[in-house]
Amino acid sequence: MSRLLPYETIIQATNGEPEAVNAVRAHYAGYIRYYSHIYGHYNVDMEDYIKTKLIESLFKFRLDR
Secondary structure: OOOOOOHHHHHHHHOOOHHHHHHHHHHOHHHHHHHOEEOOEEOHHHHHHHHHHHHHHHHHOOOOO
16 A cells, blocks of 8 residues: 555645545644654644644645646
């Protein structure tokens, strides 16, 4: 099984399709949890910040360049 997100899912996520955005968030959930630890402690605010930045980046991402 491929560890990459399907191209169609990425396109749908950049267009704002809620299911595709959730698929992208689920794909990166492990990374988000890992980077939400600060000095060995889990930080909920950091997790929310990272999720927000991921979603903002999805809407800025363009493949037509």
